[in-house]
Amino acid sequence: MLEGSKLDSVNLSVLKTLNDWQSTDTPVWLFTVVETFGSSPRPLGAMLALRLDGLAVGSVSGGCIEDDLIKRAQRFELPTDHAEILTYGLTQEETLRFRLPCGGVMRLVVEPAGQADWVRKVLERISRHQLVRRDLDLKTLQVTLNEGLPEDTVTYNNGILATVFGPRWQMLIIGAGQVSSYLARMAQALDYNVIVCDPREEMRETWDVADTMLSKEMPDDAVLALPVNSRTAVIALTHDLKLDDMALLEALKSSAFYVGAIGSKSNNDKRRQRLALFDLTEEEIGRLHGPVGLNISSRTPPEIAIAILAELIQVRSEQRKTVSLSANCNM
Structure with missing residues (x-):
């Protein structure tokens, strides 16, 4: 076969x-x-x-x-x-x-x-x-x-x-801002079914990316409502600490293959300290990709979107290699 x-x-x-x-x-x-x-x-x-x-x-x-x-x-x-x-x-x-x-x-x-x-x-x-x-x-x-x-x-x-x-992969984006818009469009070209969550009405009103699902739920509820699995990526892009952290608290405990958050290195170091105050293990917090995306000196929204997708491609490639090596060892 x-x-x-x-x-x-x-x-x-x-x-x-x-x-x-x-x-x-x-x-x-x-x-x-x-x-x-x-x-x-x-x-x-x-x-x-x-x-x-x-x-x-x-x-x-x-x-x-x-x-x-x-x-x-x-x-x-x-x-x-x-x-x-x-x-x-x-x-x-x-x-x-x-x-x-x-x-x-x-x-x-x-x-x-x-x-x-x-x-x-x-x-x-x-x-x-x-x-x-x-x-x-x-x-x-x-x-x-x-x-x-x-x-x-x-x-x-x-x-x-x-x-x-049909769509092979699933991406939950927290925040309906400009970076999210570019990321959603590019992700669709890479076979992601894109769901965008933003409880802020003023942000949802300007969302215009076709063939995406737009949710007004709170971020943690949005993560829990999804059938999150090993083909899911959760990416927090609001720059609102409360909204992003709500999503991360649930996503890092899930089986999502990628969990990332926008922000500088120092801001993400502080985020990890905040997350440690909740019911997350050190290993779960270690799964966080923050700053999100590969370090390619990206500055503009489309460049940031490209950096994020590049890291997703890298992570998926590494996972395939791991699975392949495991299969060969078991033969």
Whole structure:
């Protein structure tokens, strides 16, 4: 059985474009990376939508495989009534031709998708911040949609391709200020479902980031109301000590993979002293990222947002390495 990651923001763009293309009579195919050996330019689950006229969105490689797929489509070599597997890199000549990394082999599922009604249904569920699992029978093109689970992955097994669509990660931002606005927009591009909490009415009235959830609860209640898990980041950005600390008191006790607070080093040192007066252990307080974000000398709101997301990427990468090392040790 082959496994991969869930939908990323590039793949979401693929689905949206694919949905638009279905209003035309031009044949359309969807390609999904289902297996890689050695190095690969794109991860498992990466997608590409391709029209017969050569228009394409998404990516399954650095470009050479895409060029070959366009030629196959224009030579009418792609399936129209079933899905099938395409393999690249089995020979050294193919590796060089398609510029795959040394030892790299890639397998794709190609499916005709010009009239696929499941695309619209999946996009509707994603708009409601739902995870969706799609099972595709390669022989019959029958599609089944079910509720996705956080631990679900992209798999190909016994002729069934399972893909998972929807936001993979969750971010709770405390404060609806300018930094939060930039952070929310950028986080959405990295597959976060963004919830913004601010009990201050004057701050909520100016919030204008689409596809975010806006809460007027007190920060500690907002943390407790969420299904906080290992895919959740909680970031306090109000500069109001009372509001930020309320959120941190609950978030640091949770299973959130990242908890951060804005402010200078001295202010965050004082914050840690305040937190120690409550029912938090030294280890829990040690989980606080404060000042929030990587130290890249950021000053403007968008720079601060970039620094925060850079640290989130770093933390997630370190966690993946830890999981991988643990799995190897247990083999």
